[in-house]
Every structure is written in structure tokens, then in C-alpha cells.
Amino acid sequence: MQDGVIPHKLENLPLEDSAALRESIAATDIRALLMTYVHLSRDETMLDRFAPHLPSASLGGVPDPSDELLASLHERMRVLLTTPGAVPAEPMSLALLNRIMSIGMGEPVEDEFIPLLLEQTGLGPQHERSGRPARRSIPADYKVLVIGAGLTGIATGIKLAEAGYAYEIIEKNPEVGGTWWNARYPGVGVDTPSHFYSYSFELNPDWTTYTPAGGEMQDYLVRTADKYGVRTHTRFNTMVVGIRWHETDLLWDVTVRSADGTHSVLRANAVINAHGPISRWEWPKIDGLADFQGVKMHTGDWKADVDLKGKRVALVGTGASAAQCGPAIAGEVGSLTVFMRSGHWVLPNHIAGKPVPEMVKWAMRHIPNYLEWFRFSVYWTGSDGLYPNLLKDPEWNGGDLSISAANAALRDYCLHNLHTKLAGRPDLIEKLTPDAPVFSKRIVMDTNWLPMFMRDNVSLETAGIEHITPSGIRTTDGTDHAFDVIIFATGYNLARMTGSLDIIGRDGRNLGEEWGDEDPEAYLGLTVPGYPNYFHMTGPNSGPNHGAGINLLSEAQIHYVIECLDHLVENGQAAMEPTQGACDAFNARVQAQMPNMIWTHPKAKTYYKNSKGKVIVSWPFRLVDYWRESRAPQLADYDFHALARAMETVSP
Numbered sequence: 001m002q003d004g005v006i007p008h009k010l011e012n013l014p015l016e017d018s019a020a021l022r023e024s025i026a027a028t029d030i031r032a033l034l035m036t037y038v039h040l041s042r043d044e045t046m047l048d049r050f051a052p053h054l055p056s057a058s059l060g061g062v063p064d065p066s067d068e069l070l071a072s073l074h075e076r077m078r079v080l081l082t083t084p085g086a087v088p089a090e091p092m093s094l095a096l097l098n099r100i101m102s103i104g105m106g107e108p109v110e111d112e113f114i115p116l117l118l119e120q121t122g123l124g125p126q127h128e129r130s131g132r133p134a135r136r137s138i139p140a141d142y143k144v145l146v147i148g149a150g151l152t153g154i155a156t157g158i159k160l161a162e163a164g165y166a167y168e169i170i171e172k173n174p175e176v177g178g179t180w181w182n183a184r185y186p187g188v189g190v191d192t193p194s195h196f197y198s199y200s201f202e203l204n205p206d207w208t209t210y211t212p213a214g215g216e217m218q219d220y221l222v223r224t225a226d227k228y229g230v231r232t233h234t235r236f237n238t239m240v241v242g243i244r245w246h247e248t249d250l251l252w253d254v255t256v257r258s259a260d261g262t263h264s265v266l267r268a269n270a271v272i273n274a275h276g277p278i279s280r281w282e283w284p285k286i287d288g289l290a291d292f293q294g295v296k297m298h299t300g301d302w303k304a305d306v307d308l309k310g311k312r313v314a315l316v317g318t319g320a321s322a323a324q325c326g327p328a329i330a331g332e333v334g335s336l337t338v339f340m341r342s343g344h345w346v347l348p349n350h351i352a353g354k355p356v357p358e359m360v361k362w363a364m365r366h367i368p369n370y371l372e373w374f375r376f377s378v379y380w381t382g383s384d385g386l387y388p389n390l391l392k393d394p395e396w397n398g399g400d401l402s403i404s405a406a407n408a409a410l411r412d413y414c415l416h417n418l419h420t421k422l423a424g425r426p427d428l429i430e431k432l433t434p435d436a437p438v439f440s441k442r443i444v445m446d447t448n449w450l451p452m453f454m455r456d457n458v459s460l461e462t463a464g465i466e467h468i469t470p471s472g473i474r475t476t477d478g479t480d481h482a483f484d485v486i487i488f489a490t491g492y493n494l495a496r497m498t499g500s501l502d503i504i505g506r507d508g509r510n511l512g513e514e515w516g517d518e519d520p521e522a523y524l525g526l527t528v529p530g531y532p533n534y535f536h537m538t539g540p541n542s543g544p545n546h547g548a549g550i551n552l553l554s555e556a557q558i559h560y561v562i563e564c565l566d567h568l569v570e571n572g573q574a575a576m577e578p579t580q581g582a583c584d585a586f587n588a589r590v591q592a593q594m595p596n597m598i599w600t601h602p603k604a605k606t607y608y609k610n611s612k613g614k615v616i617v618s619w620p621f622r623l624v625d626y627w628r629e630s631r632a633p634q635l636a637d638y639d640f641h642a643l644a645r646a647m648e649t650v651s652p
């Protein structure tokens with residue numbers, strides 16, 4: 001990105017001075033409106049006037065400008081937008097951009113964040129290549145195969161096509177969407193605000209709520225896939241069963257199984273495995289599971305035809321899926337008994353499930369750059385702004401309760417919410433107060449989860465499950481609980497990251513065996529020694545577990561993969577794989593950071609760790625660090641394989 005050149009949109013201007021414009025300006029978010037206004041006007045006086053009224057957004061500060069000041073902003077914005085030529089055409093300087101961001105958020109936004117923010121908010125240039133000259137021609141028969149058409153696979157296809165690569169996606173489902181096609185339990189929804197949890201290159205001004213239902217997220221993914229022609233590159237109802245590296249041709253042989261059970265082998269220069277980090281649901285290991293005579297189902301495999309009306313229902317688990325499903329069915333079932341093994345901290349979220357007012361959607365559609373600035377404000381408070389909460393302060397003496405001052409403050413905030421929502425029920429407050437610090441496992445958003453326990457037909461059971469009986473559940477205190485339906489909201493197998501895929505690399509190496517059930521290691525969570533041109537998306541230790549951001553992580557990884565492919569094509573190389581030394585050094589650096597992170601707190605019980613206590617899912621640094629490290633491959637960290645055959649070439 002060139003210094004001092006921050007463009008802005010001018011296409012819609014000037015706007016008509018209408019009632020809709022005035023109402024929509026009045027309905028907008030204060031921080032996002034101020035930032036948009038200064039971006040468009042360069043009127044820094046408003047920054048100075050608002051600065052004392054914009055406390056730290058990451059610490060939950062609420063803007064408190066006077067009515068007069070707010071009215072002045074609204075009026076200036078109206079005049080700016082409706083006066084021909086009022087918005088200067090010249091791009092803004094980086095220094096002003098930084099000032100707008102820092103005052104807007106009420107805290108410093110360091111320079112190092114700016115390139116990421118410009119890309120991810122849609123305010124600036126996107127996915128810029130690493131300064132190399134224009135891409136050389138790509139061989140005519142060069143093909144990239146992508147496994148899975150979820151959020152990651154769809155974006156991979158889009159970006160591969162933009163870069164000129166021929167690709168095919170193999171998808172076992174009949175539709176794109178992945179998680180959002182699969183997850184159909186009542187109440188399923190996004191718990192990361194979708195104005196950020198969406199593609200940076202496909203902003204959506206029309207989200208109906210700030211945290212949309214799963215179906216709306218799915219519609220967005222289908223729409224995006226259609227817009228970019230991804231569906232025509234996708235082979236549906238087809239499962240990749242295995243991939244094998246061909247030692248002499250330096251290609252992957254990919255075995256796929258079609259819906260009719262027939263197998264065929266496809267060839268690809270590179271395989272991008274986007275089969276999903278959270279797509280393999282599994283039954284919990286509880287004795288007697290097969291004996292149950294009623295209906296049992298998993299939130300990851302919901303049976304829509306099961307009628308829950310008036311039924312005695314057990315809900316096993318208290319994580320994110322349970323917290324969405326429980327409140328959605330509590331009003332319909334006869335009784336709901338929630339079985340809790342260990343508590344989750346519940347974060348009050350004032351916008352969760354709230355509709356986006358029509359006038360705000362109007363602003364997102366019509367006021368230039370407002371949508372981008374709103375996305376920035378959501379990103380900032382939902383991702384790296386949360387990182388300090390997960391970092392242990394060596395000076396802090398919080399025992400089992402907290403790991404730093406910020407973490408303790410968050411605990412107080414969550415506790416206050418718990419006590420307020422469960423007022424008058426000390427028994428519930430006691431049971432639902434976790435014994436570990438906030439963020440030691442995935443946080444749960446409070447979408448009516450806590451108030452649900454106040455219902456007469458809902459009870460909370462904290463005695464452990466001893467086993468499943470033909471008629472229900474026996475707890476460790478010897479009590480038999482009878483149920484018609486047991487719902488397991490017990491999560492997914494994240495640890496066996498190869499799933500059921502057979503991945504055979506160079507010299508017959510077998511990734512499923514090397515990683516086993518819970519010991520995956522990769523370089524940048526993405527490439528693996530011995531597996532040339534194999535890219536394992538959202539792989540080991542790349543999980544953005546301090547905040548929102550699988551979308552950001554996926555886009556960063558896609559960028560990196562395309563940089564790798566470009567390097568190969570430009571240099572006439574066939575394949576690349578990280579050296580064992582580079583992979584080991586990367587993992588040593590990652591694991592060296594873990595003692596500083598909350599997941600290694602003695603009380604932390606989380607699926608981010610394997611059974612030996614090693615954190616295998618999470619990225620222990622900030623998202624901006626991952627983004628920076630994934631701009632381009634460090635060539636010294638890779639071994640290259642020479643091209644073994646002549647190839648025709650075409651221009652991209």
C-alpha cells in the first residue's frame with residue numbers, strides 16, 4: 001500500500017436531502033458515524049470535540065457525547081452528504097486514518113494494525129501481493145483441488161479464480177455452506193457479529209440482526225458462491241476419501257466417492273484441504289448410549305422431524321450450541337433438564353439477536369464508507385482488543401479466579417450479569433459460576449441462556465452422568481432421570497484434524513498416522529513437511545480463540561497459499577513443503593508462548609487442548625501477528641521440488 005493514500009467512496013454523492021437520510025443518520029452508531037464523517041470531511045475538529053466522550057471500546061466504554069454535540073455531528077454529516085462537491089476527492093493520509101481509528105475506539109490503534117484493518121474492513125486495497133511483479137503465466141493444465149465448500153472453501157475458490165488458477169471444489173454435501181448448511185438445531189446462529197464475520201471482499205449491508213440466525217449466514221454464503229460462480233466449479237455429493245502424492249509426476253492423486261458409491265481419481269498440482277475445523281460431530285463417550293430407547297440426537301446432526309412438544313427432554317452440555325438450542329426449545333418442551341459437567345462463562349452481549357434497524361441498514365447501503373467503518377468498530381472490539389484478557393500477568397495474584405486486571409474486570413462484568421439475570425436464585429448462581437477464569441474455554445454469548453434457567457420447566461443437573469439407561473440418564477448420585485429425548489450438545493472432534501481422510505505424502509508418509517488422534521503439528525498451522533503442495537486450512541494452532549475471526553484467518557491463509565502457488569509458477573518449480581527444521585521451530589515458538597496464555601491455567605478445561613494438556617487448536621498470538629506472518633512464504637523455510645515435465649502455458 002502506498003503511503004498516505006486511503007481512498008474513499010464517492011459514487012453515491014451527493015445524496016438527496018430526504019427524511020430517510022436524516023432518520024438514518026440519527027440511527028447510526030456514534031463511533032462509526034464520527035469516523036465516517038471525519039474520513040469523508042477531514043474535519044478534525046469533530047475528533048477533538050468527541051475525544052473526551054469516547055471511552056475505550058475494548059473495555060466496554062459507552063460513548064457519552066451531549067445531545068448538542070451529537071446533533072452537531074448529525075447536521076454536519078447531513079450537509080456534507082447532500083452538498084455537491086463537499087467531500088474532497090483526494091485520498092486521506094495515513095496519519096489521519098490512524099487518528100480517526102484511535103479516537104473513534106477510545107484507545108490507541110497502533111500503526112502495525114493499519115494494513116490489516118484496511119484490507120479486512122474493505123476501506124483499503126485488498127489482498128495485495130507481496131510486491132513482486134505481475135504474475136507469470138500459469139500452465140494450461142495447472143489445477144488446484146479444494147476439499148470442502150464451507151466459508152473457507154468458497155473464499156478459496158473465489159480468490160484462486162481471481163488469481164487465474166483453475167480449481168475444482170469437492171463437497172460431500174449437496175450445497176455450499178459447510179457449518180451453516182449442516183447446523184440446523186433450533187436457535188442456531190452466529191455468535192460473532194456478522195458485520196465482521198463475513199468476507200472482507202463481500203460486505204453485506206442487509207444483515208437483519210447483528211448476530212444472524214444460521215439460515216441467514218447460509219443464504220449469504222450461497223449468494224456469494226453464486227455471485228462468483230463457485231457452484232459451477234464444485235462437484236457436490238462427492239466425498240474425498242484420500243489423497244496420495246505421486247512421487248514422479250509431482251501431483252496429487254485424489255480419490256473421490258460419488259453419491260452412487262463409485263470411486264474415481266482426480267489429479268491436482270495442489271490440494272487445499274478446507275474440510276472444516278468444526279465439522280466432525282461425535283457422540284460423547286458415555287456408557288449405555290446405545291441402550292437408550294427414546295430418541296437421541298446431536299446438535300451437529302439435528303433431526304427436524306422429532307416433535308419435542310410436551311416431551312421430557314435432556315440437554316447434555318452447556319457450551320455454545322447448548323446455549324443457543326436450550327432457550328429455543330424451552331418454551332415448547334414439557335421439561336428440560338440441562339446436564340452440566342463444568343460451567344462456561346456467559347458474556348452479556350447487548351446486540352446479540354437484536355434486529356438491525358431499517359434506518360441503520362439504509363445508512364449501510366447509502367452512506368459511503370459507513371458500512372466499512374462499522375465493520376472496523378466490530379472487528380476492533382471483537383478480536384485483538386480482547387487479546388489482553390487471555391494473557392497471564394506474571395505480577396497478578398488472581399489464583400483460580402483471574403489472570404490479569406483486565407481478565408478480573410471481565411469476570412466482574414460477567415458475574416454482575418449472572419447475578420442480575422438469576423436474581424433470587426442463589427442455588428443457580430452458585431452452580432452456574434465457573435471455577436476457572438473467563439476465557440479459559442470458549443466463551444458463551446448470553447442469548448437468553450441464563451434467563452432460561454428461571455423457567456418452571458427447566459432444571460440444571462450438576463451431578464455427573466454415570467451412564468445412559470434404556471429410559472434416561474443415571475447420575476453419579478444414583479438418581480435415575482427419565483426422558484423421551486436426549487439432545488447431546490457435546491461438540492465436535494477437533495483434535496483428529498485429518499478426520500477420516502487418508503493423506504499419503506512423500507515416501508509413503510501418512511498424515512493420519514503422524515498426527516494421530518490428537519497430536520497435529522504444522523508450519524503456520526497450514527503446511528506440513530513431507531506433504532508437498534498440501535495446505536491444511538485452519539489447521540493446528542491457527543485457531544483465533546481469543547476472539548472473532550475464522551473469516552479473517554481463512555482469508556489470510558488463502559492469501560498465503562496463493563503466494564506459494566505464485567512463487568512455484570513464477571519459478572518453474574513443481575512443489576514446496578516446509579523443512580522439518582522450520583516446522584519444529586515454528587511449533588517450538590508457538591508452544592513457548594502457551595505458558596503465558598490462559599488455556600494453560602490449571603483450571604482450564606477446554607477442547608483447545610489434547611488429553612496431555614498440549615494446546616493444539618489455538619493461535620497464541622494476536623490475529624495481526626498471524627496476518628503479518630502469512631503475507632508471503634519465507635522461502636528459506638521451504639524445500640522445493642523441481643518440475644519434472646514440460647508444461648504448456650496460458651496467460652491468466
Ligand SMILES: Cc1cc2nc3c(=O)[nH]c(=O)nc-3n(C[C@H](O)[C@H](O)[C@H](O)COP(=O)(O)OP(=O)(O)OC[C@H]3O[C@@H](n4cnc5c(N)ncnc54)[C@H](O)[C@@H]3O)c2cc1C
Nearest residue numbers: 148150151152172178179190191192239240275276279550
Ligand atoms: C454451530 C456452530 C456455530 C459457529 N459459530 C461461529 C461463529 O459465530 N463465529 C465464528 O467465527 N465461527 C463459528 N463457528 C465455527 C465455524 O465452523 C467457522 O466459522 C467456519 O464456518 C468454518 O468454515 P470452513 O469452511 O473452514 O469449515 P466448514 O464450514 O466445516 O466447511 C467444511 C466443508 O467441507 C466439507 N467436507 C468435509 N470433509 C469432506 C470430504 N472428505 N470430502 C468433501 N467434502 C468434505 C463439509 O461438508 C463442509 O461443507 C461455528 C461452528 C459451529 C459448528
